[in-house]
Amino acid sequence: MFNNMKSLLLLLLATFATQVKEGRSCVYWARVWTEPNYQGVYYEFNEDVPYLSSYNFDNTISSIQVNGVWILYNEPEYNTYQTSIVHWAWGLDKKENLHGTDNQISSLRYAGSQSKSNEAGYNLYAGEMFTKKDLYGTSDIPDLSQFHQEVKSVIIIGQSSWTFCEQANYSGRCVCMAAKQHDSNSLTRLDVGFYQRMSDYYMYNVTSVRKGC
Template identity: 40%
Template sequence: MTPQVLLLLFLSLTATAHARREPRAWEAQVRCFSSKAQNGEWYDFNEPVPDLASYSFDNTIESATVTGMWIFYEETDYNAFNAGFVYWIHGIDFSTDFDSQYSNTASSLRYAGSAFDLNEDSWTVYTGQGFTEGALFGNTDASTLGRFSGEVSSIIVTGTSDWTFYQGEGFTGSSVCLTPDIHHTSDVRRFDVGIFPTPSDFDLTDNSIRSVRKGCHSQ
């Protein structure tokens, strides 16, 4: 099966993220360490992990090296069933220690953006604030978000394109234009990301977004 077919299959799924198998990333990756300064035991991940205990790495991470946008959650299943800390890191081969309050707390993790192209123009919407709970990925216009319509509480966009999010289906109603405004570059790679963890960050009412269109079309 070609990557394009796999991507279409992924886009067609509307189950919550903790209930489906998400694809391994080709370029986004994270190396997690059990000690600060990238020391101690380590594990590489290039796919969402709803329960780090399955790798014997629960409540263990103190530092990491990331490529792409990676989100770490205090609870399993991306904090879908219990409230907890959320910690995110983005960059290209970027190494950092976790802030002390997040060290040794991560129980699940996942990346944001395309599985196939680090800097593909894309959007990911989440049903919880802070990129928690269910997630839906897209890289094209969506006149409806299906079961996610009216359930969006946070958004991440990647690539070089703006995206316009609408409160009505079919690109209608009040709207906002979101831009990937954080830029990372290396000798051969580029990663652009826009991070909007709460409705106040994208200036629309919580649980009101129902469609999305590529480009900036908002007044």
């Protein structure tokens, strides 16, 4: 009986997801399926979801279609308390099967602006591999300490480069970062740079960021 009720609920959610797509107004979205090859029950998200269990989709996702950059985590709250499996899917209306991470995803979120496609900006993450607390920005910040934001990994979106410095006011050791991967269609483009560990660039603390290099 429980399984029948759960199936009915998932079908209702799928109907709602179709309605969301028809009236879609968000730049970035992710549609997830419970079966490989984009089969089974699906749901479409256009916002961060710290608990997929709230949608009865915890540990059920096997395939995905995305517009933009989406990070998938195998723990709730974006692996804030445990660093384990992380998967990122990105592109313009791109589909993929989650080989190796299927039926293991418990939270997801997007990187970038939800109002402007390919807006030049950055997501700063307090954990490596885009985990824990994040901060999205599109302008210079001379002192990140005011946000109490550690920076262990970074995602760049858009066509601008950015300079990250260890000390406030753009001083000390600095590293230039920019998008390295690109996708485009007849309507728009997407430029992305994934920097999984700032320590790979001998950056152990980031206190300021500014546009350009």
